[in-house]
Each structure stands twice: as C-alpha cells, then as structure tokens.
Amino acid sequence: MPYKVSNEKLTLREQAYLPEMIRGLGVTARHFLRNLFTRRDPAPEILDREGPCQITTVQYPEEKVEYPPGYRGLHRLVPREDGSPRCVACYMCATVCPAQCIYIEAGEYPADDPSAPNRVIERYPTKFVIDELRCIVCGFCVEACPKDAIRMDTGLHAVSSEERRAFMLEREALLRGPAVEHPSDPWRKREDSSAPEHGEKEAHRRISPRKNGG
Amino acid sequence: MPDDTKPRQPPEPQPRSVPPRPRVKLTIDDREVEVDAGTNLLEAARAIGVQIPHYCYHPRLSITASCRMCLVEASNSPKPVPACQMPATECLVVQTRSALVKEAQRATLEFLLLNHPVDCAVCDQAGECKLQDYYQEHDAQPSRLAGPKIQKEKRRVLGPLVTLDQERCILCTRCVRFMCEVAGEPQLGVFGRGSHEAIDTFPDKPLDSNYAGNTVDLCPVGALTNSDFRFTARAFFLTATPSVCTGCARGCSVWLDHFNGETYRYRPRENVAVNGPWMCDVGRLSYKPLVHDRALEVKIGRAGEGRTAEGREAARFAIEKLKPLAGSERLAFVASPTASVEDLLATFRLASEGLKLKRVFVSGRAADKGDRLLLREDRNPNRLGLDWVAQAFGLKVEPFERLVEEIDAERVKGVLAVGEDVPTDPKLVASLLLNLDPVIVLATNLGPVAGMGHVLLPSCPCSEDDGTFVNFEGHAQRFVAAYRTRGQSRPHWTWAATLLEELGVEVGWRSARDVFAELAPRVAQLAGFDWASAPGYLTHPRGLRTLPAAADARHGIHRERS
Numbered sequence: 001m002p003y004k005v006s007n008e009k010l011t012l013r014e015q016a017y018l019p020e021m022i023r024g025l026g027v028t029a030r031h032f033l034r035n036l037f038t039r040r041d042p043a044p045e046i047l048d049r050e051g052p053c054q055i056t057t058v059q060y061p062e063e064k065v066e067y068p069p070g071y072r073g074l075h076r077l078v079p080r081e082d083g084s085p086r087c088v089a090c091y092m093c094a095t096v097c098p099a100q101c102i103y104i105e106a107g108e109y110p111a112d113d114p115s116a117p118n119r120v121i122e123r124y125p126t127k128f129v130i131d132e133l134r135c136i137v138c139g140f141c142v143e144a145c146p147k148d149a150i151r152m153d154t155g156l157h158a159v160s161s162e163e164r165r166a167f168m169l170e171r172e173a174l175l176r177g178p179a180v181e182h183p184s185d186p187w188r189k190r191e192d193s194s195a196p197e198h199g200e201k202e203a204h205r206r207i208s209p210r211k212n213g214g
Numbered sequence: 215m216p217d218d219t220k221p222r223q224p225p226e227p228q229p230r231s232v233p234p235r236p237r238v239k240l241t242i243d244d245r246e247v248e249v250d251a252g253t254n255l256l257e258a259a260r261a262i263g264v265q266i267p268h269y270c271y272h273p274r275l276s277i278t279a280s281c282r283m284c285l286v287e288a289s290n291s292p293k294p295v296p297a298c299q300m301p302a303t304e305c306l307v308v309q310t311r312s313a314l315v316k317e318a319q320r321a322t323l324e325f326l327l328l329n330h331p332v333d334c335a336v337c338d339q340a341g342e343c344k345l346q347d348y349y350q351e352h353d354a355q356p357s358r359l360a361g362p363k364i365q366k367e368k369r370r371v372l373g374p375l376v377t378l379d380q381e382r383c384i385l386c387t388r389c390v391r392f393m394c395e396v397a398g399e400p401q402l403g404v405f406g407r408g409s410h411e412a413i414d415t416f417p418d419k420p421l422d423s424n425y426a427g428n429t430v431d432l433c434p435v436g437a438l439t440n441s442d443f444r445f446t447a448r449a450f451f452l453t454a455t456p457s458v459c460t461g462c463a464r465g466c467s468v469w470l471d472h473f474n475g476e477t478y479r480y481r482p483r484e485n486v487a488v489n490g491p492w493m494c495d496v497g498r499l500s501y502k503p504l505v506h507d508r509a510l511e512v513k514i515g516r517a518g519e520g521r522t523a524e525g526r527e528a529a530r531f532a533i534e535k536l537k538p539l540a541g542s543e544r545l546a547f548v549a550s551p552t553a554s555v556e557d558l559l560a561t562f563r564l565a566s567e568g569l570k571l572k573r574v575f576v577s578g579r580a581a582d583k584g585d586r587l588l589l590r591e592d593r594n595p596n597r598l599g600l601d602w603v604a605q606a607f608g609l610k611v612e613p614f615e616r617l618v619e620e621i622d623a624e625r626v627k628g629v630l631a632v633g634e635d636v637p638t639d640p641k642l643v644a645s646l647l648l649n650l651d652p653v654i655v656l657a658t659n660l661g662p663v664a665g666m667g668h669v670l671l672p673s674c675p676c677s678e679d680d681g682t683f684v685n686f687e688g689h690a691q692r693f694v695a696a697y698r699t700r701g702q703s704r705p706h707w708t709w710a711a712t713l714l715e716e717l718g719v720e721v722g723w724r725s726a727r728d729v730f731a732e733l734a735p736r737v738a739q740l741a742g743f744d745w746a747s748a749p750g751y752l753t754h755p756r757g758l759r760t761l762p763a764a765a766d767a768r769h770g771i772h773r774e775r776s
Contacts, residue, residue: 088335090334090336090340090448095448095451108445111369121333121336123445146335186331186333189362189365190365193367193368194368195366195380195412196365
C-alpha cells in the first residue's frame with residue numbers, strides 16, 4: 001500500500017540540523033539507558049513481557065520460544081503402555097513420504113509374547129529409521145499413519161550434529177514421549193490371536209485330536 | 215495304477231474339441247456376444263471386456279457360487295443370478311450394471327465385510343486384495359455393524375508354508391477346492407456353522423502338500439499368507455517380471471516379484487503348455503539363491519588366501535593358467551545345466567573354439583524326489599538345453615561321476631567350471647579340486663566349490679540377465695532381467711567373452727540377445743525359436759525397469775488373469 005510522502009517545508013529549527021540530531025540521539029540514549037539499568041522480564045513470549053525493559057531478543061538456547069500447537073517438530077514413534085511401539089510396519093508413511101526418508105523392516109512377535117498387544121498384533125518394525133537430513137517436515141507420515149503411531153508433537157527442532165550419521169534416527173531414538181492408547185485398539189478386545197470361546201458348541205470342537213493312532 | 219511318469223495336467227478352461235459345442239448368441243449390457251453353449255456368463259462377459267466382480271469363481275476350479283459377488287440380472291430369471299454358475303443360452307439378455315445388480319453387489323460386499331477385522335495395515339495382501347478393490351468400486355460406505363465383530367483365530371500356522379487368518383477369510387473355499395481337485399490332497403476343510411465357520415486343517419494333519427503355496431495365490435483376500443514372504447515386503451512396492459522357475463526341469467513360468475534390486479517371491483504365471491496356472495512349493499522357495507550367499511567379488515586365489523581383483527585382470531590370469539592346457543585331455547570343462555542357453559552357448563564356444571576341448575562334464579544339482587503333478591526329479595532347469603548346445607558344438611557330454619573318476623586317476627589337472635552346483639557333496643568335490651591347478655570357477659553363489667577356484671568369476675543368475683531355459687519337454691522359455699547385476703557379478707556369457715578376448719578372439723556381444731543371434735543358428739532344435747517375441751518379452755518393455763511397482767504400469771495379473 002503506497003503512503004503519501006509529506007512534502008511540507010522544513011522549519012528553520014529543522015533546517016539548522018544540529019538540534020534535531022541531538023533530539024534523535026536523546027531518544028536512542030533513553031532506550032539504551034532504560035534497557036541497561038532495568039531488569040528484563042524473562043518471559044520468552046514478547047507480548048507477555050512486563051516492566052520497562054523493552055529488549056525483544058530471545059536469549060537462545062537458554063530461552064526458547066514456545067511453538068504454537070500443530071508445530072511439526074522432531075518425529076517420535078508413539079509407544080503403547082507396555083513400551084512397545086504402536087507402529088505395525090505397514091509402510092504407509094514410507095510410501096507417502098515425498099523425500100523417501102523413512103526405512104522400515106517388519107518382523108513378527110512370537111505367539112506367546114508376554115505383552116498382550118504384541119500377541120494380538122504380531123507385526124512390528126524391527127527397524128525404523130528416519131533420515132532427518134532428508135526429511136522435509138511435511139507431516140505426510142503423520143497424516144498417513146493408520147495406527148496413530150508416528151507423531152511430530154515433540155516440539156523439538158531436528159537434532160544438530162557435526163556428523164551425518166547422527167541424523168539417522170533409529171527406532172530406539174524415535175520411541176519416546178507419552179504412551180497413547182485408544183478404546184478401539186484391538187488388544188483391548190482380546191487377549192491373544194487365538195479364537196475366543198463362544199457360547200455355541202461347534203461340531204468340530206467335539207472332535208478331539210487323536211494322539212496315538214487308533 | 216496311474217502312469218506316474220506322465221504329469222497330470224490341470225483341467226483346461228477351453229471346451230473339449232469333440233464334439234464341438236453349438237454356439238449361442240446372447241446380449242450382455244446391450245452388446246451381442248457369441249460363445250459356446252454352456253459357457254458361464256462370467257466368461258462370456260469377459261470375452262467382450264465386461265468385468266464381473268467375483269471371489270469364489272476360478273476358471274480352473276469347480277463352481278460353488280458361494281460368494282454371491284457375481285450376481286447379474288438375466289432375462290430368464292426373476293431374481294439376480296450368479297454369473298459364474300449361469301450357462302449362456304440363446305437370446306439371453308444380461309444386465310451387469312443395472313441398479314438392481316449394483317445394489318446386490320453392494321449388499322453382498324457389506325455382508326462379506328461385516329466381520330472383517332479391517333487390519334489392512336498388518337495384512338500382507340494389502341495392495342493386491344480383492345476386498346480392498348471391490349470395496350472402493352462397489353461399496354464405499356462405512357460399516358453399519360453396531361455390536362462387536364465375531365473373533366476367530368488370527369494366526370493359525372497350517373503348515374510349513376501357509377499361515378491362516380480366519381477372521382479375514384470370506385469362505386470362498388477356493389483353497390479347499392484346489393487341494394481336493396488339483397493337488398489331490400484334501401487337507402483343508404470348512405469347519406463350524408454360520409458366522410463361526412472357518413477354514414482349517416484336520417486334527418493333527420498339517421497342510422504339508424507340495425502345492426500348498428498355490429492356496430495363498432488363490433486366496434482373494436489376506437486369509438492365507440505365505441509364511442516365507444510374510445511381512446518381508448508390501449505387495450504394492452513389488453514389480454513383477456516374467457521369469458522361469460529354476461527349481462526343477464519343468465521350468466514353470468513365474469512372475470519374479472522384486473523391489474530395489476532384490477527378489478522377494480515367485481508367483482506362478484499362467485502357461486498352459488508347461489505349468490498351467492500353478493507351481494510347487496519347492497519351486498516357490500527356489501528364489502533364495504538369487505538373494506543369499508551370492509558371489510559378488512572377483513577373486514584371484516583360493517578362499518582364505520585370495521584377493522579381490524578387477525575382472526579383466528582375473529581373466530588374463532585365468533587365461534595364462536589355462537593356455538598351457540588348451541586342447542589337452544587334462545583340462546576338464548565342467549558346465550552346469552542351471553545356466554541359461556545363452557550362457558552355455560558362449561561358454562561352450564570358449565571351451566570348444568578358444569580352448570580346443572572335446573568333452574564337457576555335466577555338473578548341476580543332484581536329483582531329488584519328484585511328484586506326479588509338476589515337480590521333476592531332475593532339479594536342473596536347462597539339461598535339455600545343455601545337451602542341444604553340446605551337440606551343436608560337437609562336445610561329448612560326460613556325466614559328473616566320470617570327472618570324479620578321472621580326477622581320482624590323476625588324468626585331469628585343471629578345471630574350468632561354469633556354475634558351482636555339483637550333484638554330490640560339495641565338500642567332497644572341493645577336496646578333490648584341492649590338488650588341481652588351475653581351477654577356474656564361474657559361480658553365482660559362494661560355497662566350498664566356488665572357494666576352490668584359483669580364479670572366481672562371479673556370475674549373475676536369471677534375475678539379472680535375459681536368457682532362455684529349455685525344459686525337459688523341449689519348451690524353450692525366455693526370462694527377462696528384473697534388475698541390474700549386483701556387485702562385480704556378470705552373466706556367464708560376459709565372462710566367456712572376456713576370456714575369449716584374452717585368448718585373442720574378438721567377440722562383439724553386447725547382450726544375451728547378441729549371443730543368441732550369433733550362436734543359436736548352430737543349434738538345430740532352436741531353429742523355430744524367436745528370441746525377441748518369446749512369451750513375456752513383448753508384453754514388457756525392453757531393458758531394465760527400475761520404477762517401483764506403484765508408479766509403473768504393472769502387468770494386470772496379480773492373483774489370476776482377469
């Protein structure tokens with residue numbers, strides 16, 4: 001939006017230059033002295049600050065700006081209550097990822113795993129690696145996940161390091177944060193992967209396996 | 215007593231020729247189509263390109279019409295009829311897209327999905343699942359089930375190769391019918407009643423048939439899964455390349471499913487002349503040497519004391535060692551019938567014209583038990599091809615036992631081996647080779663025999679180069695390179711060309727096609743074989759296809775030809 005330039009004639013005082021310049025230096029000196037001798041409110045949110053000190057600088061990394069909700073921070077693999085990842089290695093995140101930065105290998109929990117969720121959902125990621133250098137932080141992986149197993153709600157920046165290897169986050173580094181469980185999770189409906197008993201007697205259940213011939 | 219030597223061919227879908235059936239004309243979706251009387255409406259519609267959704271129907275199995283997905287409106291019935299069971303009759307008018315049919319399909323699918331666990335994230339079938347496909351096409355509405363779903367066993371190990379999830383099953387009974395009708399080993403059945411019905415094996419009788427793997431291919435949903443392939447790769451990542459199974463002399467046509475330069479599984483590819491639409495479990499697992507224990511480095515010196523080298527340097531070293539023995543009976547040329555025709559043509563030229571040898575000793579895998587359907591006792595895919603090529607080059611074919619005898623009698627001093635497979639214990643053969651010098655081995659896989667080579671030239675198997683196998687009946691079949699050669703491995707013919715060049719013979723081969731074009735005219739039996747137009751070649755673009763499966767135009771066959 002263009003604004004109108006004032007072309008009013010300068011007064012004699014302004015034309016003299018020096019008094020106006022001294023006035024301007026006075027403004028600067030007032031700010032300088034006030035910020036120098038008054039204490040700064042440490043609240044990092046600029047709008048929340050109180051007191052005469054007007055410094056707007058955030059003293060990073062001692063102070064950090066709080067990010068708004070929905071900020072896409074560092075990924076995390078969401079754990080279940082028993083500590084195992086919610087992820088079932090379905091590859092949806094790896095498929096949708098435009099930067100192809102997610103690498104997954106799937107494995108199978110044994111049928112007699114001590115943890116009930118693992119008995120019900122046998123598939124899990126033996127390897128889950130995110131290359132944070134490749135990641136473009138688009139959040140598609142979070143959108144694609146059908147199990148609410150990957151989130152970007154840590155509020156953290158990507159890691160910083162001097163070597164590339166440190167940016168390849170493995171499963172152990174990604175599995176963090178509070179556990180999440182939903183009422184619809186399958187392990188809340190059954191104990192393991194076997195067929196639950198039901199009321200009706202079925203014909204084939206009356207046949208008992210014969211162990212020694214005959 | 216049935217004739218055990220003759221393979222039992224699966225039933226042909228074509229009508230029997232005598233007596234010829236009368237033709238009938240009918241109308242399907244306002245288009246007239248003429249088919250043999252008795253053809254079912256599903257096949258008649260397919261003839262004019264109208265796809266009718268179906269689960270339980272399979273052209274090679276008996277018809278049960280249990281899934282009700284193929285309901286259509288026919289003019290001779292007041293209610294919708296299953297297209298798979300309804301024979302085509304004269305003047306019949308069929309509607310496959312009317313409002314009534316669409317509602318029937320939607321309602322059928324709603325019932326099939328009523329107790330489905332919708333665990334696509336865990337399911338191996340996701341990406342090639344007919345429930346997913348048809349849901350998008352015909353239903354596409356959320357479940358209206360208010361109560362809990364019926365739970366069944368989710369991980370039932372039926373046998374060595376098959377794992378069953380009873381919850382995902384829609385009870386089409388394709389697997390049950392296959393085991394009864396084709397495999398002839400009725401190991402599966404439907405147990406229980408009503409909503410609690412489930413596929414299962416009989417008590418204490420595992421699903422251990424050699425053809426159990428086909429039930430996984432037949433299963434239109436994710437109920438039956440391959441325990442070997444289970445959870446290793448997503449189906450939508452895989453690219454299918456036409457190939458030939460190397461498990462036995464039958465040479466079943468297969469799809470080689472690969473991703474990122476690695477083979478994940480074989481699936482049968484329909485070929486009426488060779489295997490029908492089936493393959494055996496021995497063949498299904500024969501992809502493993504393509505992936506594991508591969509020889510990927512050129513080595514000079516025996517295992518333990520060897521060093522890696524450049525291919526050209528190793529070839530020069532090999533020729534220096536071989537040259538003094540050229541033309542002598544003391545140099546044995548050993549070829550394996552697991553190599554392709556192109557590889558054998560090139561290496562036989564090296565042996566007969568380069569090194570002036572007169573005999574070839576045939577190695578290869580040892581014979582094992584065959585069966586009456588597909589599996590042959592001879593576990594080598596190209597024995598007949600090797601015989602033909604040897605005949606063309608005038609080399610006398612000698613059995614492997616003869617080589618062992620000659621080495622024992624110290625008549626053989628050096629060995630040039632194409633392929634590392636031996637019909638006896640490899641460690642025994644390695645101990646025989648210990649005293650020989652030179653031993654030059656062109657090997658695809660590491661092992662005791664490959665480790666004995668003074669020069670080890672790593673070769674690539676059928677997944678990484680084009681070529682031809684001739685099965686025991688004389689059917690020449692082409693396979694297509696799926697991905698690039700790994701490491702330093704090269705096709706046998708490339709090593710033969712390099713060795714020939716070191717001998718001073720210039721060859722201008724740039725591909726397996728060139729080898730075939732130059733040398734195959736010598737083989738009389740291959741006169742009528744058109745290399746480029748062989749099955750599977752024209753349907754696929756030439757050269758390597760490196761795009762992932764989701765992005766390329768994958769061939770339409772997943773579980774069946776539709």
